[in-house]
Amino acid sequence: MNKSVQKTNRKSRRMASVKEFWRRFIKNKTALAGFVILCFILFIVIFADVIVPYSKCIEQAGSERLQGPGPAHWFGTDEYGRDLFARVIHGSRYSLIIGVSTSLMALFFGAILGASAGYFGGMVDNIIMRITDVFMCVPPILLSLAVVAALGTNLRNLIIAMTISCVPGNVRLIRSVVLTVADQDYVEAARSYGTGNGRIIFRYVLPNAMGPIIVNTTMCISDMILSAAGLSFIGMGIQPPAPEWGSLLSNAETYLFSAPYLLVFPGIFIILTSLAFNLVGDGLTDALDPKLKD
Amino acid sequence: MSDNEILKVKDLSILYKTDLETVYAVNHVSFTLNKGQTLGLVGETGAGKTTTALGIMSLLPKRTARVTSGEILFEGQDLLKMSEKELLGIRGQKISMIFQDPMTALNPVLTVGDQIGETVRLHNTKNLSREEIEKKVEDTLELVGIPKERKNEYPYQFSGGMRQRVVIAMALICDPRMLIADEPTTALDVTIQAQVLSMICDLQRKYGTSMIMITHDLGVVAETCDTVGVVYAGEIVEYGQLADIFAGEDHHPYTEGLFGSIPNLKTKARRLQPIEGLMPDPTVPVEGCRFAPRCKYATDQCRSKKPPLWEKDGHQIRCHFAGIRKEAKHE
Numbered sequence: 001m002n003k004s005v006q007k008t009n010r011k012s013r014r015m016a017s018v019k020e021f022w023r024r025f026i027k028n029k030t031a032l033a034g035f036v037i038l039c040f041i042l043f044i045v046i047f048a049d050v051i052v053p054y055s056k057c058i059e060q061a062g063s064e065r066l067q068g069p070g071p072a073h074w075f076g077t078d079e080y081g082r083d084l085f086a087r088v089i090h091g092s093r094y095s096l097i098i099g100v101s102t103s104l105m106a107l108f109f110g111a112i113l114g115a116s117a118g119y120f121g122g123m124v125d126n127i128i129m130r131i132t133d134v135f136m137c138v139p140p141i142l143l144s145l146a147v148v149a150a151l152g153t154n155l156r157n158l159i160i161a162m163t164i165s166c167v168p169g170n171v172r173l174i175r176s177v178v179l180t181v182a183d184q185d186y187v188e189a190a191r192s193y194g195t196g197n198g199r200i201i202f203r204y205v206l207p208n209a210m211g212p213i214i215v216n217t218t219m220c221i222s223d224m225i226l227s228a229a230g231l232s233f234i235g236m237g238i239q240p241p242a243p244e245w246g247s248l249l250s251n252a253e254t255y256l257f258s259a260p261y262l263l264v265f266p267g268i269f270i271i272l273t274s275l276a277f278n279l280v281g282d283g284l285t286d287a288l289d290p291k292l293k294d
Numbered sequence: 295m296s297d298n299e300i301l302k303v304k305d306l307s308i309l310y311k312t313d314l315e316t317v318y319a320v321n322h323v324s325f326t327l328n329k330g331q332t333l334g335l336v337g338e339t340g341a342g343k344t345t346t347a348l349g350i351m352s353l354l355p356k357r358t359a360r361v362t363s364g365e366i367l368f369e370g371q372d373l374l375k376m377s378e379k380e381l382l383g384i385r386g387q388k389i390s391m392i393f394q395d396p397m398t399a400l401n402p403v404l405t406v407g408d409q410i411g412e413t414v415r416l417h418n419t420k421n422l423s424r425e426e427i428e429k430k431v432e433d434t435l436e437l438v439g440i441p442k443e444r445k446n447e448y449p450y451q452f453s454g455g456m457r458q459r460v461v462i463a464m465a466l467i468c469d470p471r472m473l474i475a476d477e478p479t480t481a482l483d484v485t486i487q488a489q490v491l492s493m494i495c496d497l498q499r500k501y502g503t504s505m506i507m508i509t510h511d512l513g514v515v516a517e518t519c520d521t522v523g524v525v526y527a528g529e530i531v532e533y534g535q536l537a538d539i540f541a542g543e544d545h546h547p548y549t550e551g552l553f554g555s556i557p558n559l560k561t562k563a564r565r566l567q568p569i570e571g572l573m574p575d576p577t578v579p580v581e582g583c584r585f586a587p588r589c590k591y592a593t594d595q596c597r598s599k600k601p602p603l604w605e606k607d608g609h610q611i612r613c614h615f616a617g618i619r620k621e622a623k624h625e
Contacts, residue, residue, distance in 0.1 A: 122357055185398035192351055192393075193386030193413045193464065203412075207403040290403060290448040 024287040031283020037276035041269075044092050057086035058241045066259050075265045078251060087243035088265055094244040095273070098159060099225040105163040107217045110170025115201050117171065118178030129175070132168045140165035141230055148236045158237060162224055173216055177209035184208070211285045218281025222274030229270065245270050300472055300504045301327040301350070306364035308342075308349050315577045319345040321528040322363070327472070327521070332498065332505040334515040334536075336552070337525035340573060343508045344394075346525075347474045350506075351391060352381050368472070387417040390465040392494070394477040396457035400449040407431050407445030410464050417468055430467065438463045438493065455486035459493070466497060473498065473505045479514065491517065512556060516540060524549050527573050527584040534609035544604075546611045547589045583613070591615060 026032050044051065061081035069076045075084035117128040135143065147161035181187070182205055190204050206213075229246020231237035233253075238244035245266045252262035308320040320342040327333045335343045348354050350366055352373060366373040368389065373381070390413075393399040401409055411431045414422065422430065432442035438459040449457060458478065465473060478494060479487040495518055498505050507518050515522055515536070522539045524532040524546065532539065532546040539549065551569035571588040574580060583589070586596040595614055604616035611617075 185393060185395060186401045188353065189391075189393050189399045189461075189464075190401070190412075191353055191385070192391040194382045194384070194416050195386075195412070196382055199416075203404070204401050208401070210403075290450065 028283045034276045034279025052086040091243035091245045098228045099221040102162040102224045103220040106166035114171040114174025118175040135168040181208045218277045221277045302367040307362045310358045330502045331520040334519035334522040341525045342528035389472045390470040392475040392478045395481045434463045434467045538609040
């Protein structure tokens, strides 16, 4: 009986801290705006099939080629007469999956490698950083290109390739933040209470290095959407006829002057998504920092 | 090692080696700490007091520091020969440390209660449940004079003195057998110093913890310690009971210098007498007495030959003239 009371106490306390976090998050109006846009895009991703059936975006109609925006086709049609609105809506799935999953994977590997390099130093640092340097030497897009070319083009390989190109930058950043945090007295104090290295890294070092890491990861999401667009542009990304924002852009290039709307609509969605993630990332950093609480 | 001793440091030497230079930080230091007692290590900044403490905790920076000689016997076991895993079980549970600067010794992203509980969770040998740990954290907070309602607050919401109480709570929550206090009051203002100091001593007495008090403040030593070691340039130059140091007849010239540098209400000195000069460069190995360049009694013998250890009833002085030179003391 007593135990269950304490359990609900703990639960309510956790609820309280979530509430507190939310209160601080929505106080930041730009972050809230970002969050609203993000919700809107997530809504599109989840209910894409309800909004417009997938068949619509691969259905070709020769008689309706390159029509401008109008009541029949809200965003117009492309060179095969496919409905651009449907393609943008369904493209959001590919773009978001690519952006979010590559960034999270790059964050995961970057955090482990970067934190070990910065925290342990010496040989570990040297080995990790020299390998990172090798990868940094190759331009990221070229690196993803090489990996995709080697593994073959499909969604999974694309994500792997882009993660590989994104990890080195993350390792660098996280190592440098960890270096400054690992020097702090509270880390040494933690050691003096008998805390093991793993626990120190995950409970003391990384949480205190969170600010720059969150910002970097959200920036990384928009970066990844854009570089997936880049890869699609040169034909190494998502293969047609599957829609993806980047490949929509690359098709639009041919008709830049005669049908600019082909470029404008996917472009707007890419920009909105990037913006939303960046704003939310900024807001998260502020809301999670106990020092900025008031 | 007799039953009464909890820590015995024998002939400990520590040096920091980098590509550019070798710093001889601690040189052949020996001392003993008895159960329930307090040992004071007094000396200037850079004398090697903190290095000694970190050496006992095996927390020296691995890449640069080397222990070149000696043993550190804690309850009969040599800490220097223990594996990292065994040490993890000792740190925090049997030996814990109070750090100098409370402003930086607390993790800013953990609440105070979480942080204090962390030590218990790490050494949960009694298999306490979460609720019991919470209870223990609350009790310990009350013990150091912080209302338990504040346990969900973050370190930045506390003042310096309150933070030092938190640090002390963290050090004491596992009932360690030995406590190392590294200048626990240096970063606090004077009014808080006295409070914190007397709190540490009360708790130490209450739980029978042994303590090493590292400080540069002779006032703190007089108030808290049973045994005192005066550290100069990585060496203990004088070692004895509190009475030997404060009221004894024989002294090392450096100890005299220390007493000459603090104001005294009883004597009418116009000016304080600081010790001239600076500590010797720790990167240069010394032939004779380390204090010779600053000592007003130094002779050629002092500069060329290492002084032997003079001893009388447990009162040790490392000086050629100890026991011979009776000085008009504390003039």
